[in-house]
Amino acid sequence: MVHYHEVGLKGKNRAHFERILMDSIKAACAAFSISCVTRISGHILVTFSRAEDVSSAFEVIRKVPGVARVSLAYHTNREPDEYGRAAIRALSEAGVFETFKVSAKRSNTDYPLTSMDLNRQVGEVLCEAFPDKKVKMRDPDVTVNVLVVQGSVYVYARSERGVGGLPVGSAGKVVTLLSSGIDSPVATWMLARRGAVCVPVHFSGRPQTADTSEYLCQDIIAALAPAIQIGRLYVVPFGDCQREISLACPSDLRVIMYRRVMYAVAERIAKIEGAKAIVTGESLGQVASQTLENIMAVNEVVDIPVFRPLIGSDKQEIIARAEAIGTYEISCETAPDCCTLFMPRKPETHAKLDAVHAAWDLFDHEAMIEHLVDAVEYIDFESGSYKPPRMLRERHDELAPRG
DSSP: OEEOSGGGGOGGGHHHHHHHHHHHHHHHTTTSOEEEEEEETTEEEEEESOGGGHHHHHHHHHTSTTOOEEEEEEEEOSOHHHHHHHHHHHHHTSOSOSEEEEEEEESSSOSSSOHHHHHHHHHHHHHHHOTTSEEOSSSOSEEEEEEEETTEEEEEEEEEEOOOSBOTTSSOEEEEEOOSSSHHHHHHHHHHHBTOEEEEEEEEOTTTSOSHHHHHHHHHHHHHTTTSOOOEEEEEEOHHHHHHHHHHSOGGGHHHHHHHHHHHHHHHHHHHHTOOOEEOOOOTTSSGGGSHHHHHHHHTTOSSOEEOTTTTOOHHHHHHHHHHHTOHHHHTSOOOOGGGTTOOSSOOSSOOHHHHHHHHTTSOHHHHHHHHHHHOEEEEOOOSSOOOOTTTTSOOGGGSOOO
């Protein structure tokens, strides 16, 4: 039984969000024996034809954006003996506990017993079955929930928090700058949890470096699945262009030039994809390129919004989140990529726009951006929420070099 929070606050649009969440759950649990996914009284009920699939699917559903809580429920008829036995079974599977209570609720009034009657009735059954346990109405170790709805009763005690947020596909499409490091996978996950379809773009150091980071990005995408399914990874071979920039520009402004080119290419890909924003894993002041002055110097090269969900997070918070979503160990693997290629000894931390503009004009950035867009490669993955652009390779006016 899936509980949601933000989806339930959507008013007239609620049914639309519920349908997207149901589709997300179906896609995430495609490997399991789902027999039905349906809405019941402010919940989503997921039923399985094989009981052995339930525990594994339970853990997957918890990680699906939009899911506030998941409960392992038993379905019975509205017969006291049946839901009493289900309550005993549910409580026996709740782990170690000393205290419990019953919380009953009716979704309609066609059942003769009130919620208080159900509490007493099921409570008596549980007290007889567990004579050494105590009833505690405030902060018990376990709560046995009894929900009477649509001619049936659902009983559950095991209930765990999900990741919350909104279902993927409910908030449009964004392009994310994905490296094999720690921060950008977390930023991608955070936008997916807010309902965005994330289309990652990886700038590889190839051919100046090996393609190891590209495979790590694929591993990161696999780690996020099946709860968050990335449909396409774009790869931009950036190594030769970085070398060209390093030879043409002052060394202290190299990183800013790299990032300006990366943002410009990402914006072009966003236009191809119909994405409305760029997402990065930057945290204010964490490295030289992430000071306010340098962020401003990079931002001005694009017209669409740039989201930085980690901007106020410190490294330990980001690491904790990476561990929770399963990407940390992958990101700790050593892989040379464009972020470590041709790095200056002393990068500028407080760039002046006049100096940035002067360095920008020292190389043919428009031709470079055009070349990189033409050189873009991509890898597709299974996804229920991603829809690829119809004519990726066709040239459009909006993809022409910026004036």
